[in-house]
Amino acid sequence: MIDTLVHDRVAVITLNRPDKRNALNVALCHAIRDAVGDAVAGGARAIVLTGAGTSFCSGADLGEVYTADFRDALYAMLHAVTDAPVPVIAAVNGPAIGAGTQLAIAADLRVAAPGAVFGVPTAKIGLAVDPWTIRRLALLAGNGTARAILLACDQLDADAARSCGLVERTGALEQAIEWAEGMASLAPLTVAYSKQVLNEVFEPELDATGPDTKGLDAAFEACWASEDFVEGRRARTEKRPPVFEGR
Secondary structure (H helix, E strand, C coil), rough: EEEEEEEEEEEEECCCCHCCCEEHHHHHHHHHHHHHHHHHHCCEEEEEECCCCCEECCCCCCCCCCHHHHHHHHHHHHHHHCCCCCCCCEECCCEEEEEHHHHHCCCEEEEEEECCCCEHHHHHHCCCCCCCHHHHHHHCCCCCHHHHHHHHCCEEHHHHHHHCCCCCEEEHHHHHHHHHHHHHHHHHHHHHHHHHHHHHHHHCCCCCCCCCCHHHHHHHHHCCCCCHHHHHHHHHHHHCCCCCCCC
């Protein structure tokens, strides 16, 4: 499910489940998390994430996405990427949909190939992403673009993602590795410190019970416990469009 190659001090981690367009299941989430940890422990000074075949990551494996185990594995993996003390670049070689967009934005930087597509179509299937994902998407892409992606289920191609700031550069895996190699030659303590400050200043821990967040975590959980959630899962099984009632 995972291939890891080391180019000097850059670890290239490739999601290798092309028959499923690199869709994330519990095992793959654990494998990515472990691969990031192993790369850091092995002395990598930068990490590149990419996908085998024509997709970066097509999203969550629909056979597991409705389970609590998948949610736990997904968010543990995303935070392992974000908290890694080295720069992480997502080389988005194709569609990055749903959990694929989450993985891409968990990285520090993104390089998108011409075929890259970003989207978070959770509202189409009765799911929800956590407040951290929504905030990070808005910080990277801008509030208006995040609203279009989340409220209207709009998708962004590589050019649109570059224009709004979701993607820093366009190019293929080779360009992402070249960029990572430049970062790997920099002072690692300084880079780690800068990443830590950026994370803590702009993305402090969300307090779901605080007056500013007004129970965002409870609202997130309510989506997953709703009748619409059940309807989304049932509609998929019955191969029909879901009919949501807002309860």
